[in-house]
Amino acid sequence: MGEAKLYRRAFLATSTAAFVGTGPSSSRALAGTDEGNFVSLGKIAARRGMQFGFALNSRRLVNDPRYAAVVAQQATIVVPENALKWAAVHPSPDRFAFTQADTIASFARANGIAMRGHTFCWHRSLPSWVTQTVTRRNAEAVLVDHISRVAGHYKGAIQSWDVANEVINLSDGLPGGWRNSFWYEVLGPSYIEIACRAAREADPAAVLCYNDYGLEGDGVNGANKRAAVFSMLRALRNRGAPIGALGIQSHLRAGRAESFGPGLARFIRDVKGLGLDIYITELDIDDSGLDPATSDGIVAGVYKRYLDLVLETGAVSVVLTWGVWDTPHYTAATPGQNGPMAQRPLLFGPGGSVKDASWAAEHSFARAPLLPPR
Ligand code: G3I
16 A cells, blocks of 8 residues: 555544654655545545645746646646736726736636636725825726626626625724725725626526635624624625625635634524525635644644635535645735745645645545535
8 A cells, every 4th residue: 555545544544633853854745656646626626526726926927837736636626826916917997907817718718627716906006196096086997898898708607706805804893894995985985786796687597605714713803794794795686686606715824723613513503594596715824823843733623624624514515726736925814924934834745745634635525425416
């Protein structure tokens, strides 16, 4: 029996324990060794009725054949990490820059992989021409034009669009917990519905998604944010806005008391009860606070517990990690964003090497409830 299988069996035997001493030495190159029999997470997820994939950087897709090979092997869905944000795709009032996102779209099409779009209404990555020239008078027209052009360009090629991202921010103290963002200032709380209707018009086939972070924690902050998001989604549904899914970003942190738990599972079922699909859209696990010698096992344990918790609801149909393989960088959960970086926050090691977390995900997907065909 290959070392990989022995290794996998060892991992499964102690799947809930932190893997002291497994560390970086546990990763192996993907092709050409025993790890060659590591199966595709996308294929395993598909057997349970789900899609699995990554956020992509279009330049790496072009310049790094190994990166492209790992994505083609492992993913059944991808999303551009930055190429469809306003700053990248609509840098000036009369110019749209589709090249980067087109690269990802043609790669996805060529490999039979679905694609998500991220994002239309967000308080970040807005080019200065928007914040300097868009006012209450022309905001709706500018927003609808942007969505018609961008969603229209990818009509029929996008599985789901993050129509709005990170709209709820309780600390701003606004009614309903809305963030005091640029879009809120110029359009008030109607901007999500305006964006949904414009996206539906431009691409009737795409599922329209609301995406947010900070929904995972079982503490009071997580509970309050989930309540605000639930009320906002229910109100949109009650008004007949064509919203069809919720994206739970899932930027987690290892090495501290587990923050996610039954509250998140209940929330997922409640949102499903509104008739919405549930996606895990930006999964990564900050390990900046861990000892690299033991981090792999600990991170794998968090992946396993989180994926088991959300997949066991039988309501999560899409899972993406925010990147393909490990590189030192700040995840959205890395404290302070100027201290130690996360080192190995993703499911695959450098070059797509298999590590404990790869097996953790394989195990969770393989054991997930079978989802009914959509
Ligand atoms: O493309 C420009 C380049 O031309 C310029 O030379 C360079 C230097 O300023 O900036 C480049 O743009 C950067 C862009 O990433 C592409 O690399 C932006 O400055 C930088 O702010 C942007 O960071 C992205 C960030 O969102 C803001 O859009 C991160 O890569 C991306 O991982 C992060 O992703 C967000 C999700 O969209 C929403 N949820 C949280 C998540 C993590 O923060």
